[in-house]
Amino acid sequence: MNTEQWPSEWLRGVLGVCVLRILLDGPSYGYAITQRLAEAGLGTVKGGTLYPLLGRLEEAGHVEVEWRPGDGGPGRKYYALTEQGRAEAGEQSARWADFTSTTRGLTDAAIAQPTGRN
Amino acid sequence: MNMTDSGHRQGAPHATTDPAGDTLDPQRLAPHVEQDWVDAFILEQRLLGIPGDRIGDALAEVESHVNDSGEGALDAFGDPVAYAREVAAGPRVDDDRDPSWIFGLGLGLAGMNLTLFSTHAWIDGEGRMALTAGHLVVLGLVVATLALLLLRSEAFLRFVLQRPWVSLGLFVLHFSAMVGALFLLSTPVAHVPTGLVGAAGVLALAAGTIMEWRSRTAGQLEDPILGPGESRPARGGLGWFGWLTILLFPLITLAMVGLSLLVARLS
Numbered sequence: 001m002n003t004e005q006w007p008s009e010w011l012r013g014v015l016g017v018c019v020l021r022i023l024l025d026g027p028s029y030g031y032a033i034t035q036r037l038a039e040a041g042l043g044t045v046k047g048g049t050l051y052p053l054l055g056r057l058e059e060a061g062h063v064e065v066e067w068r069p070g071d072g073g074p075g076r077k078y079y080a081l082t083e084q085g086r087a088e089a090g091e092q093s094a095r096w097a098d099f100t101s102t103t104r105g106l107t108d109a110a111i112a113q114p115t116g117r118n
Numbered sequence: 119m120n121m122t123d124s125g126h127r128q129g130a131p132h133a134t135t136d137p138a139g140d141t142l143d144p145q146r147l148a149p150h151v152e153q154d155w156v157d158a159f160i161l162e163q164r165l166l167g168i169p170g171d172r173i174g175d176a177l178a179e180v181e182s183h184v185n186d187s188g189e190g191a192l193d194a195f196g197d198p199v200a201y202a203r204e205v206a207a208g209p210r211v212d213d214d215r216d217p218s219w220i221f222g223l224g225l226g227l228a229g230m231n232l233t234l235f236s237t238h239a240w241i242d243g244e245g246r247m248a249l250t251a252g253h254l255v256v257l258g259l260v261v262a263t264l265a266l267l268l269l270r271s272e273a274f275l276r277f278v279l280q281r282p283w284v285s286l287g288l289f290v291l292h293f294s295a296m297v298g299a300l301f302l303l304s305t306p307v308a309h310v311p312t313g314l315v316g317a318a319g320v321l322a323l324a325a326g327t328i329m330e331w332r333s334r335t336a337g338q339l340e341d342p343i344l345g346p347g348e349s350r351p352a353r354g355g356l357g358w359f360g361w362l363t364i365l366l367f368p369l370i371t372l373a374m375v376g377l378s379l380l381v382a383r384l385s
Contacts, residue, residue, distance in 0.1 A: 030179065031186035047183045047194040051176075052204040059207055067178075067346040074182045075346065077175075 005043040015053055017096045018042065020081070020089035023063065027080035030054065054079055062088050142351070144343040147174055148181035148191075155191040155198045160343065161279075162202035165272055170341040171348075176205050178345050217268055219333035224264045225326030226367030228257075230374075232319030237375050239312045241382045247315055248306035255299035259292065323368050330364045 015037075022028060022036045030050055037045050057063045062085030069075045081089065148156050156177065163173045184191050195201045239247040266274055278285045334356060342350065356364070 029182070031183050034187070046196065047180070047187075047189075048196040048201050048204070051179060051183075051195075052201075055205055055207060070182070074178065074185050076182050076186075077179050077346070 011042065011045065011049075014042075014096070015045065015049070016057070017089070017092040019050070019053060019057070020062065020085065020092060023079060023081045024086065024089050027066070027078040029076040029078050031076075033079075057085065061085070142342050142344075144174070144177060147177045147343070147345045148184075150184050151177070151180055151191045155195075158198035159202045162199045163206065165275060165279075166202065166206045167272065168202075168206055170343045174344045174348070175346055177343070216333075216336075218329040220264060220268050222326045222329030222333060224260065225322045225329065227260060227326075229319050229322030229324075229326055230367045230371045231256075232315050232322060233371050234319075234374055234378070236312050236316035236319055237378055240316070241378060245312055246309040247312045249308040249310050250300075250304050250306055252299040252301070252303035254307065255303060256296045259296055259299075263292070319371075323371060327364060327368055334360060334364055 018037060018040070019033060022033055028036070030047060033054075034045050034047070034050055037043075054063065057079070058065060061082060063079045064082055066078045066080065067075050068078055144160055145153060145156055159177070159180075160173060163176070180191055180195060183189075183194055187194060191198070235253075236247060340350075344350065362369075
């Protein structure tokens, strides 16, 4: 598991497809999603980044929301994929795979190259 | 509280609904969130015209997150104003709010002035009233202010909140310009029958009062911040204060007309 903090512009690009993928496992709430992202090695994703994204997924019809009462504490807002969201998760994951293959086709060669001029 | 008011929303983190309806403290939805953060978030969302139930939903989600993570809201969500703008997508309250309250205000103000001007002219025995350049300037200033409030309410409120002293200065200037125009620009531009002005005044007062009543009874200006699953508190009758605000202009006009007649009789 890689716990380093990735560049924020990379995370911004990949966060949507990662959240859709996590929700494929079943309905979940914001904090649990941040935990899953951290476990997956994406580092700490702040609420200020995650919830607006979840809101956009809801606006787009990819997720439905449901408040469930908590045990003694406040309730939690669960996000569940709609049929449209499931299709989107599959499609975006496939495109992301293509994208990473493409970029790696270009960048992998740099890994073997010595860095610096000396 | 209503558990099934919107299909996919059930349960509630906090089901506290104050039956009085007008004293719902938004902090109840986010007791673990810093008060300053909550206040700034709500103010920005209100300025953006986000409906109260969506503000409450977002606040409850912030509360849920800080409660689970143990982080402060500022750490987890950053600047409250920036976050309020981030989660501001969707319909705004102004989209379905009718502007009858502001027309009611304008008509009430105009009706009061017209009635009083005509009363004074009638007491002085003038069958025809001089319409002065000052009257037109006052009318223009009032219409301009109401138009600004109606068409640019967000910008107007932001300016007042960010520059309260400049706003106070502008208000004093605005009022002085109206009073100054009435006294200094007394050249008559037309003469209008006093009875006609009085009738127009009474009609404007009646129309304004009906509009205010309509706005009040439709609950147009009430938009409490509600948590998930909470329903709007039942609205009771208008109460004496509600009726007083609806009848404010006719009552002031009646009092001023009565006073003018009394002064005329005594002098």
